[in-house]
Amino acid sequence: MIYDVVVVGGGPAGATAAEDLARSGHKVALLDREGRIKPCGGAIPPQLMREYDISDAQLVAKIDTARMISPSGRHVDIPIEDGFVGMVDRKDFDPFLRARAEKAGAERHTGTFLRVDREEEKTFLIYRDKETREEVKLQTRYIIGADGARSDVARAEVPGGDTIPYVIAYHEIIDAPAAVGNYQPNRCDVIYDGRISPDFYGWVFPHGNTCSVGMGTGVDGVDLKQATAELRQMAGLAQCETLRKEGAPIPLKPMAKWDNGRDVVVVGDAAGTVAPSSGEGIYYAMYGGRVGASAVSAALASGRASDLKLARQMFMKDHKNVFKALQAMQDAYYKSDERRERFVSLCHDIDVQRLTFESYMNKRLTKKRPLAHIKIGIKNVAHLTGLVSPLST
Structure with missing residues (x-):
């Protein structure tokens, strides 16, 4: 069998990509190690539940x-x-997402990614089967690497994949x-x-x-x-x-390049899409899985490997500004306890509270109440320049 895509990694990014591609009628293999539970606070916003059809039954x-x-x-x-x-608890949430992808038509494989081999313009993903310990070869047109931070797929196939902070x-x-x-x-x-x-x-x-x-x-x-x-x-x-x-x-920063220009694209933690400052990753992983699936679908339809670039382009179009704002906040306030004290003081402001959670719940920087933004900006400058006491509220 020749797969349209093999997805490496069955966390939120990989499972979402596999499900979307399978529902679109593509031949999909989902490779996951299983048994590994990622350390995660488990917070998800209502926007994720709406976009990815997650019911209250999945919440703890x-x-x-x-x-x-x-x-x-x-x-x-x-x-x-x-x-x-x-x-959510990842020990239950991730298996739920994998099972949903399988129900949509993705073929499950359990094992460890080893390498990508290419023979006469054909692409093969090689993995070690968990049960037999034997190497298995899957022929595929494209590969999505969703195997987490320090991704083996990214390190082997994508420029910069071995240097992500x-x-x-x-x-x-x-x-x-x-x-x-x-x-x-x-x-x-x-x-x-x-x-x-x-x-x-x-x-x-x-x-x-x-x-x-x-x-x-x-x-x-x-x-x-x-x-x-x-x-x-x-x-x-x-x-x-x-x-x-x-x-x-x-990971701390989205990679500058997510694909190898040929047959591999990475998403989720493998692409570095964890929000600075907050460390939020589940929503951005699932969003990354979805745009990764869209990019692969485009490449399959057009025959152009250059369409793999769409994954990063779509993600950054929607979330670049959020990541920039959160990175600026982390750079400003996480460097010392004196700055942390000021940050918590700033959080007393009702406008900071409302704007923060409006943005979190809807996954967009809110543009409401421009006067509130101005006031917050002034307070922010005052704290960073030491014009006010860190005990000020």
């Missing part, structure tokens, strides 16, 4: 408040107006009580504290009967497990049973 919790915590312990609670943040994320899934200590099952806590992470943040995200507690950093030498233990202690969750421990790299 609905969050109505976000708490931002500063290095000094000051905090601001931000109500999520006119909506919620949905929480990343942070290391680590979390522990714990058996969480209904409410204890500083923990509330309807509230996400985001901790901006150099003792937890010198360059990113820590989190306490409820997952219904469980909770994800973790942090990320790109600084060498940080003890991720010790930082997470301290975070659990701060939240009053130190005595809760630990169910799982997971760690993985999280």
